[in-house]
Amino acid sequence: MALNNKMPDSTQKNIIDLIKRSSKVLVLPSSPPDGDSLGSAIALYIALKKLNKEVTVICGDPVPEVFDFLPNINIVGNKLVSSNDFIITIDCKKIKVDKIKSSIEDDRVNIIISPTEGQFSENDIFFNKGKIAYDLIITVDTAELGQLRAIYENNIEMFNQIPVINIDHHVSNTHFAKINYVDIMAASTTELILPLLEELGKEEKTELIDEDVATLLLTGIITDTGSFQNANTTPRAFEKASELIAYGARQQEIIQYIYKTKQLSQLKLWGRVLSKIQTDEKHRVVWSVVSQQDLLDTGSEVEETGDIIDELMTNAPGAEIVLLMKQKKDKSISVSMRSTSPVVDVSKIAEVYGGGGHTQAAGFRIENMELREAEYDVIKKIKEYQAERLNIIREDEKVTEKDNDTVELAEEIIVEEPKEKKKKKGEFKPKPKKEEEKPIGSPYRFED
Numbered sequence: 001m002a003l004n005n006k007m008p009d010s011t012q013k014n015i016i017d018l019i020k021r022s023s024k025v026l027v028l029p030s031s032p033p034d035g036d037s038l039g040s041a042i043a044l045y046i047a048l049k050k051l052n053k054e055v056t057v058i059c060g061d062p063v064p065e066v067f068d069f070l071p072n073i074n075i076v077g078n079k080l081v082s083s084n085d086f087i088i089t090i091d092c093k094k095i096k097v098d099k100i101k102s103s104i105e106d107d108r109v110n111i112i113i114s115p116t117e118g119q120f121s122e123n124d125i126f127f128n129k130g131k132i133a134y135d136l137i138i139t140v141d142t143a144e145l146g147q148l149r150a151i152y153e154n155n156i157e158m159f160n161q162i163p164v165i166n167i168d169h170h171v172s173n174t175h176f177a178k179i180n181y182v183d184i185m186a187a188s189t190t191e192l193i194l195p196l197l198e199e200l201g202k203e204e205k206t207e208l209i210d211e212d213v214a215t216l217l218l219t220g221i222i223t224d225t226g227s228f229q230n231a232n233t234t235p236r237a238f239e240k241a242s243e244l245i246a247y248g249a250r251q252q253e254i255i256q257y258i259y260k261t262k263q264l265s266q267l268k269l270w271g272r273v274l275s276k277i278q279t280d281e282k283h284r285v286v287w288s289v290v291s292q293q294d295l296l297d298t299g300s301e302v303e304e305t306g307d308i309i310d311e312l313m314t315n316a317p318g319a320e321i322v323l324l325m326k327q328k329k330d331k332s333i334s335v336s337m338r339s340t341s342p343v344v345d346v347s348k349i350a351e352v353y354g355g356g357g358h359t360q361a362a363g364f365r366i367e368n369m370e371l372r373e374a375e376y377d378v379i380k381k382i383k384e385y386q387a388e389r390l391n392i393i394r395e396d397e398k399v400t401e402k403d404n405d406t407v408e409l410a411e412e413i414i415v416e417e418p419k420e421k422k423k424k425k426g427e428f429k430p431k432p433k434k435e436e437e438k439p440i441g442s443p444y445r446f447e448d
């Protein structure tokens with residue numbers, strides 16, 4: 001465990017002492033949450049619960065669905081009880097509550113509590129007014145308090161009154177807390193929480209790291225290193241990951257839910273988009289389109305097109321303009337363009353459509369137009385721009401090219417339902433194509 005001694009002893013001691021002295025801990029992951037901030041926060045939740053502390057985890061933004069598999073993900077709340085709230089607490093240890101109703105009469109609020117059996121007395125009721133409900137705040141994976149947005153902005157007073165522990169690995173961390181444990185060499189915040197929980201567990205003689213905690217901590221390392229692919233994957237990150245697997249972290253589960261599930265739909269979408277690539281060598285244009293049907297068929301979201309335009313660029317030698325047209329849910333079409341040379345100004349083309357950007361990266365949006373119609377229109381404009389720039393003479397075009405005014409559009413892909421019933425298991429016979437059959441995904445042509 002030589003690598004655990006990264007944390008200055010005094011910082012570790014201060015954090016552990018403060019945690020030991022506190023009983024109501026508020027844990028705040030950064031917003032929007034990611035695998036590292038959620039993994040850190042929920043791991044702390046489980047561990048501190050084992051030490052009989054009241055722990056609350058609040059995140060201002062919704063938790064992305066991809067993290068639904070994380071153990072105890074449901075404990076992440078999204079609203080902090082304000083210190084202005086007046087809270088009426090009823091002790092239900094002896095008597096169970098059946099129904100709670102409230103009514104407003106004149107200037108009075110009546111709260112009617114119906115027990116299943118027995119009766120409540122005045123002694124079962126407590127009032128909390130303007131009282132801060134926590135005695136320690138721990139922020140995780142948060143570079144500055146502003147990142148907590150409403151949770152901080154609406155409760156600045158609370159942040160001034162309660163001690164804050166700041167555990168993070170961002171270079172930009174502003175050291176805003178009473179105790180700052182910021183290690184920019186750490187690949188993830190969870191990497192810093194592991195030795196802390198080991199030491200705290202040792203002092204309290206309680207095993208704090210179970211399989212769930214280990215899985216949560218490993219999730220932070222895996223997501224922040226891009227599954228050990230990014231440059232921040234240090235020997236220590238590997239060391240901590242292997243330690244966590246020894247604790248019982250379910251590495252395959254993390255990979256399955258975070259990478260494999262998502263990547264399959266994304267790969268399908270990319271395959272679809274790449275197979276529809278169109279090239280016009282003469283005008284040096286390469287493009288492809290993404291329709292709503294493509295997203296539906298591949299089970300992907302439009303965001304999953306990700307950096308595909310850059311992929312198009314690196315795989316299109318000789319192209320000067322690369323563009324990707326995406327049909328959005330509202331049926332509008334967003335067009336992103338890249339130019340591979342500073343002398344080709346795609347922002348000029350974007351301006352024609354009311355868009356803009358930079359010389360080599362620009363975009364625009366088209367409303368109320370079918371994808372094919374828009375594709376035809378945009379490609380025609382780009383060809384005109386390139387024809388003028390490359391001195392392509394119209395006369396010459398007419399002589400040498402048959403379909404000079406024709407734009408060949410990105411092919412439409414039709415997915416055929418597999419005909420399982422007719423096929424015997426293990427037997428595969430491609431259906432012979434009849435001459436008269438309309439070829440699948442034949443290029444659609446617009447004639448002027």
Ligand SMILES: [Mn+2]
Pocket residue numbers: 036037141169187188189224
């Ligand atoms: Mn992080």
